[in-house]
Amino acid sequence: MSITLRxxxxxxxxxxxxxxxxxxxxxxxxxxxxxxxxxxxxxxxDPTEPIPGGKIFEPPCWSAEGNTRALLxxxxxxxxxxxxLIFGARVSLVVGVMGTVVAGSIGTMLGMLSGYLGxxxxxxxxxxxxxxxxxxxxxxxxxxxxxxxxxxxxxIIILGCVYWTRYxxxxxxxxxxxxxxxxxxxxEIAGASRTRVILRHILPNVMNSTMVLASLTIGVVIxxxxxxxxxxVGVPPPQPAWGSMLADGRSMLxxxxxxxxxxxxxxxxxxxxxxxxxxxxxRIRLDPQQRNL
Amino acid sequence: MGQFIIxxxxxxxxxLFILSLTIFLVVRLTGDPVMLLAEPGAQEEDLELVxxxxxxxxxxxxxxxxxxxxxxxxELGQSFNYEMPVSTLYFQRLxxxxxxxxxxxxxxxxxxxxxxxxxxxxxxxxxxHVGKTIALLGLSVPGFWxxxxxxxxxxxxLGWLPTSGxxxxxxxxxxxVALGWYFAASLLRLTRSSMLEVLRSEYIKLARLKGxxxxxxxxxxxxxxxxxxxxxxxxxxxxxxxxxxxxxxxIFAWPGIGRLLYEGIFQRDFPLxxxxxxxxxxxxxxxxxxxDILYAYIDPRIRLTR
Numbered sequence: 001m002s003i004t005l006r007x008x009x010x011x012x013x014x015x016x017x018x019x020x021x022x023x024x025x026x027x028x029x030x031x032x033x034x035x036x037x038x039x040x041x042x043x044x045x046d047p048t049e050p051i052p053g054g055k056i057f058e059p060p061c062w063s064a065e066g067n068t069r070a071l072l073x074x075x076x077x078x079x080x081x082x083x084x085l086i087f088g089a090r091v092s093l094v095v096g097v098m099g100t101v102v103a104g105s106i107g108t109m110l111g112m113l114s115g116y117l118g119x120x121x122x123x124x125x126x127x128x129x130x131x132x133x134x135x136x137x138x139x140x141x142x143x144x145x146x147x148x149x150x151x152x153x154x155x156i157i158i159l160g161c162v163y164w165t166r167y168x169x170x171x172x173x174x175x176x177x178x179x180x181x182x183x184x185x186x187x188e189i190a191g192a193s194r195t196r197v198i199l200r201h202i203l204p205n206v207m208n209s210t211m212v213l214a215s216l217t218i219g220v221v222i223x224x225x226x227x228x229x230x231x232x233v234g235v236p237p238p239q240p241a242w243g244s245m246l247a248d249g250r251s252m253l254x255x256x257x258x259x260x261x262x263x264x265x266x267x268x269x270x271x272x273x274x275x276x277x278x279x280x281x282x283r284i285r286l287d288p289q290q291r292n293l
Numbered sequence: 294m295g296q297f298i299i300x301x302x303x304x305x306x307x308x309l310f311i312l313s314l315t316i317f318l319v320v321r322l323t324g325d326p327v328m329l330l331a332e333p334g335a336q337e338e339d340l341e342l343v344x345x346x347x348x349x350x351x352x353x354x355x356x357x358x359x360x361x362x363x364x365x366x367x368e369l370g371q372s373f374n375y376e377m378p379v380s381t382l383y384f385q386r387l388x389x390x391x392x393x394x395x396x397x398x399x400x401x402x403x404x405x406x407x408x409x410x411x412x413x414x415x416x417x418x419x420x421x422h423v424g425k426t427i428a429l430l431g432l433s434v435p436g437f438w439x440x441x442x443x444x445x446x447x448x449x450x451l452g453w454l455p456t457s458g459x460x461x462x463x464x465x466x467x468x469x470v471a472l473g474w475y476f477a478a479s480l481l482r483l484t485r486s487s488m489l490e491v492l493r494s495e496y497i498k499l500a501r502l503k504g505x506x507x508x509x510x511x512x513x514x515x516x517x518x519x520x521x522x523x524x525x526x527x528x529x530x531x532x533x534x535x536x537x538x539x540x541x542x543x544i545f546a547w548p549g550i551g552r553l554l555y556e557g558i559f560q561r562d563f564p565l566x567x568x569x570x571x572x573x574x575x576x577x578x579x580x581x582x583x584x585d586i587l588y589a590y591i592d593p594r595i596r597l598t599r
């Protein structure tokens with residue numbers, strides 16, 4: 001990377017792109033994102049229909065029960081497991097990213113309002129945060145999903161509404177010290193409105209923390225979506241999601257159809273592991289003091 | 294101290310008030326709860342009857358007052374399917390959930406605390422890396438998937454352990470590992486950081502300078518103090534495990550609170566679901582209040598912070 005480019009974009013300097021990228025993490029995340037994006041091109045079969053002339057095939061494809069047409073086998077409805085995994089990746093990616101965006105937006109906004117305005121607004125927002133934190137996230141999500149009914153967009157909104165609390169707490173703490181800083185005081189003296197101070201002066205300074213928290217939230221949201229889908233209150237069938245694939249796999253576990261349980265779980269494990277590694281890397285990059293977020 | 298207790302108790306009451314209002318509004322505003330109770334395709338007159346029977350024809354504030362009264366009397370409303378107070382059902386299942394949660398706590402201690410101590414004592418050693426890997430896997434491996442894989446390996450393939458139900462210790466092994474897995478990782482991280490902090494302190498340096506054997510310094514002097522936050526977290530975790538083990542209890546057919554919630558969802562028993570969620574919130578708010586007060590009692594500096 002050229003020095004001039006770095007001088008022009010300090011953020012590149014801070015990220016030190018190209019020097020120590022989290023190789024393992026990106027080796028999982030890049031193929032995952034590509035697979036999810038181009039699922040309809042890559043997947044060999046329609047994930048909701050049985051494969052032509054299909055029966056239950058068992059991986060590996062060279063075994064007697066296997067078939068090279070279905071590399072990872074088929075499920076009890078003779079649907080291709082590989083194709084379902086590929087389309088399931090799309091659900092995990094969309095819910096993981098969008099759920100995190102919703103949670104991050106709500107939490108950052110409330111955290112900034114709470115910290116900057118103080119007073120009764122602060123009290124109100126913090127008590128709401130406490131109330132939200134009092135419920136185990138998964139119980140709260142199950143409750144909301146039961147009441148709202150299953151759909152992918154409902155799940156995104158629900159998980160966003162469940163996981164914003166951590167952002168609100170952390171961001172509020174940062175704003176409490178930011179609002180005493182001189183550039184904020186000067187902006188206020190110069191007559192900037194509260195909205196302007198929050199959006200132009202506070203927000204850019206808390207974005208690093210929001211990004212670090214977001215990278216750590218994605219994995220949690222992906223597992224939560226899988227849990228809801230597993231329980232049947234998440235992404236409704238026939239749309240394939242890794243969680244509902246595990247639920248299908250569970251019913252076939254007793255007869256030993258291991259591939260229906262192993263592959264979707266490995267998918268979740270790898271993607272969440274990769275986001276965690278990426279989050280750790282990002283935290284060290286963006287947060288030199290390594291505060292424990 | 295008295296002022297601190299009063300302030301924290303008021304906060305806890307405010308928290309529970311907001312929580313009850315949230316739960317109440319979510320149930321009423323996301324659709325007609327009568328539709329959840331009635332048979333699909335029921336006539337309008339039947340719906341009207343159900344509405345009357347459950348008091349859903351009254352204005353919202355009156356309904357909310359009734360809801361709060363139910364919480365305060367400890368009944369938490371009437372389950373639609375069981376035709377019993379929700380609290381009765383909840384406390385029937387509580388011992389089962391407690392058994393599982395205690396076993397899971399034991400598992401998380403066995404994995405988390407020794408690994409955390411070794412990681413802290415030998416920072417950046419092979420052991421520290423093993424510890425970091427376990428901590429990372431604890432967050433990345435979904436507990437319910439671990440449970441399914443264990444069923445596959447130990448029940449279906451090897452035939453060593455029963456797949457589900459409650460009984461002897463053999464029934465308890467897999468669900469408690471699956472449930473304790475995530476919490477083991479969090480205990481590990483806290484033990485490590487707590488030990489690191491204590492090991493840097495003056496009195497440990499003094500103990501070392503006195504010439505005490507390294508084992509005595511770590512096991513007696515350091516561990517004792519590092520244990521306080523760890524035990525606190527374990528206590529809070531225990532209450533969370535009691536109420537949040539939904540999937541694990543479903544997978545292993547464990548007759549606990551989580552499974553009761555799951556049954557409530559599929560029997561469209563909204564008073565049951567609402568009651569269990571509220572009860573879980575009450576328990577967690579109460580345990581947090583107790584921890585706050587206990588900490589303020591131990592450490593006077595905390596009383597002064599807001």
